[in-house]
Amino acid sequence: MNRSSLRVLSVSFVLVLSSATMFAQYNSATRTSVNKNTNVNANKNVNANVNQNYNVNANKNVNVNTNKNVNVNTNQNVNVNVNKNVYVHSSSSYYGGGCCYNPAPVAAAVVATAIVVGSMVNTLPPACTVVYVNGLTYHHCGSSWYQPKFVGTSTTYVVVNAPR
Amino acid sequence: MCKRLFCLVVIVSFSLSLSGQVNSDQTKANIDPAAMAALDKMGTYLRTLTTFQVEAVQTTDDVMDNGQAVQSGQVVDLLAARPNRLRAQMKSDTKDVFFLYDGKNFTLYGHLVNLYATVPAPPTIAELIGKIDEKYGIDMPLVDLFLWGSPQSTASQAITSAIDIGPGSIERTTCEQYAFRQEGLDWQIWIQLGDYPLPRKLILTTKDDKAQPRFSEVLTWNLAPSFNDEAFTFDPPKDAERIAIAEIPASPNNEKKSEQGGVK
Numbered sequence: 001m002n003r004s005s006l007r008v009l010s011v012s013f014v015l016v017l018s019s020a021t022m023f024a025q026y027n028s029a030t031r032t033s034v035n036k037n038t039n040v041n042a043n044k045n046v047n048a049n050v051n052q053n054y055n056v057n058a059n060k061n062v063n064v065n066t067n068k069n070v071n072v073n074t075n076q077n078v079n080v081n082v083n084k085n086v087y088v089h090s091s092s093s094y095y096g097g098g099c100c101y102n103p104a105p106v107a108a109a110v111v112a113t114a115i116v117v118g119s120m121v122n123t124l125p126p127a128c129t130v131v132y133v134n135g136l137t138y139h140h141c142g143s144s145w146y147q148p149k150f151v152g153t154s155t156t157y158v159v160v161n162a163p164r
Numbered sequence: 165m166c167k168r169l170f171c172l173v174v175i176v177s178f179s180l181s182l183s184g185q186v187n188s189d190q191t192k193a194n195i196d197p198a199a200m201a202a203l204d205k206m207g208t209y210l211r212t213l214t215t216f217q218v219e220a221v222q223t224t225d226d227v228m229d230n231g232q233a234v235q236s237g238q239v240v241d242l243l244a245a246r247p248n249r250l251r252a253q254m255k256s257d258t259k260d261v262f263f264l265y266d267g268k269n270f271t272l273y274g275h276l277v278n279l280y281a282t283v284p285a286p287p288t289i290a291e292l293i294g295k296i297d298e299k300y301g302i303d304m305p306l307v308d309l310f311l312w313g314s315p316q317s318t319a320s321q322a323i324t325s326a327i328d329i330g331p332g333s334i335e336r337t338t339c340e341q342y343a344f345r346q347e348g349l350d351w352q353i354w355i356q357l358g359d360y361p362l363p364r365k366l367i368l369t370t371k372d373d374k375a376q377p378r379f380s381e382v383l384t385w386n387l388a389p390s391f392n393d394e395a396f397t398f399d400p401p402k403d404a405e406r407i408a409i410a411e412i413p414a415s416p417n418n419e420k421k422s423e424q425g426g427v428k
Contacts, residue, residue, distance in 0.1 A: 030225055030377040031370045032303070034319045034344075034351055035311035137279075137405040150272050150281050150409040152301055153254065153261045158410065 115144045119159045120151070133163040199326035199342045203353075206361045207313020217243045217389035220306055225377030233375040240305045240381075243389055247288045249396040252305045263305065264398045265292055271398035272302070272409060280400060281409045290314070301412050309363070322346035331357075334364040334382060348372040360387070 128141035139146040139157070146157040220240040225233040238256035248267035253260070260275040270285035270292060285292050293310060296302040304310070311317045325345035332341040332354055339354040354365040368379040400406070 029370060029373050030227070030379050031349055031368050032222075032224065032379045033308050033311075034346075034349070034353075034366070034368065035308050035317045036297075036303075135406050137407055148279060148405075148407045150274070150279075150300075150302075150407065153259065153272065153274075155274050155277050155279055155407070 115159045117159050117161055120156045121146070121159070122156060124157060131163070136163075138163050194325040194345075195323065196326050196328050199328045199344070200320065200323070202328075202340065202342060202355055202361070203320065203326075203344075204313070206355050206363060207317065209313075209361045210309060210363075211313045213246070213387065215243075215245045215387075215389060215391075217241075217386040217391075218306065218309065219384045220381045221384075222379070222381040224379045225375070227373055227375045227377050231375055233377045242306050242309075243391060243395060244289065244310075245391070245396070247290070249393075250289050250292070251391075251395050254305050262398075264396055265289065266393075266396040269398070270296065273398060273404070278401065278404045279407050280398065280404055281407050282398060283409060290316070299411055300409050302409075308366075312363075319344075319346070335384065337364060339364050360385075 124139050124146055125141045125144075128139040128146070131138045131140050137148055138160070139148075145160050145162050147160045147163075148155055149158050151158075218241075220242070221237070222240060223235050223237045225235050227233050236256065238254055238259070240252060240254050242250070242252040244250045248265075250263065250265040252263040254263075255261075262271070262273040262275065264271040264273065265285055267287060268285060269282050271280055271282040273280040286295055289310060293304045293307055294316075296304065312319070323344050323346050325343075327343045329341040329343055329352070332339055334354050334356075338357050340357055341352060341354050343350070343352050345351075348371050350369040350371055352365075352367045353363055356362045356364050362385050363383055364385075365382050366380065370377050370379075
């Protein structure tokens with residue numbers, strides 16, 4: 001995911017959540033190999049959820065996601081036109097065995113229609129059906145299809161065209 | 165006229181060669197041949213190991229947009245049986261990811277999410293490292309251990325300064341500490357003294373970021389690990405679901421985009 005799109009998403013998200021969530025965005029280029037120029041392109045996006053209304057300790061819940069600019073059509077702007085505080089909870093509760101540690105583009109899940117193929121989200125909208133196609137897992141939610149994928153070593157849901 | 169021009173050319177080319185000479189002399193002066201030799205010896209030794217198990221306790225700084233570096237940690241446990249079998253676990257507060265490679269397939273398994281992906285793999289670890297990086301943007305854990313002393317290693321050409329710091333103990337083992345510089349990166353290595361010149365500790369300081377974030381690791385080696393073939397083959401746990409690995413789009417401007425997304 002490139003930085004500009006992360007910014008766009010972050011901005012939309014801030015609008016959604018107003019001051020409830022504090023964002024710490026990482027653009028890390030820390031090298032971890034002497035012989036290979038690895039991680040130079042790593043964009044780490046960490047959202048520390050400091051949800052003061054609920055749980056002060058929530059800032060331990062730091063979700064680290066390393067993106068190596070893999071798989072992204074995210075230069076589309078995901079339009080989030082929400083005036084409800086919908087996702088206050090969901091972004092800080094990934095440990096229940098669900099998918100994904102990458103909370104950045106959660107806001108996209110709020111949009112009921114016109115989800116852009118290639119977008120990445122971290123929580124599914126309500127009322128999804130699990131469908132297996134060629135041994136792979138998909139989630140069919142309304143008119144959209146979500147496929148959990150490894151992006152680097154993290155997992156996220158990617159909006160895809162209908163499988164089969 | 166012609167003579168003057170000739171003279172000028174001679175002078176210019178002479179001064180050019182002189183300045184080139186000075187630069188390479190300066191670089192040479194900064195490089196202690198003994199430090200380079202120690203690195204070569206370690207690389208050559210690592211290439212002789214066919215099976216090994218190593219645990220790496222790592223810390224990595226991440227730089228936030230406000231320029232502040234914050235540290236995270238992870239432990240990597242890696243078992244390799246060269247040339248074509250490898251198993252690694254990367255465990256941190258937020259992740260518990262396994263890499264499994266049996267010479268035929270490569271599996272990535274996220275233990276906390278109980279999701280896995282299996283893809284066909286090339287016939288050697290060396291080729292696997294290249295493939296998962298290029299195709300999926302995945303870095304093999306402890307990749308340097310497979311690169312030192314190999315033709316793919318870029319470190320020795322890149323080094324602009326090499327200093328022998330002196331003896332230093334890591335986990336009660338006497339090592340020799342060396343400090344190296346290359347463009348954008350300062351790094352230190354502690355190499356075990358004696359018959360087993362193994363890397364025991366590494367610190368990398370990324371210099372082209374203002375915050376100078378650090379990566380460090382301490383390595384504990386087992387050169388006679390016991391294992392069986394099953395260690396490298398993935399047997400999906402109950403209820404584990406199979407998913408895909410996102411591929412890096414093969415568009416020509418992908419590299420450009422990557423650069424933009426990189427160093428700030």
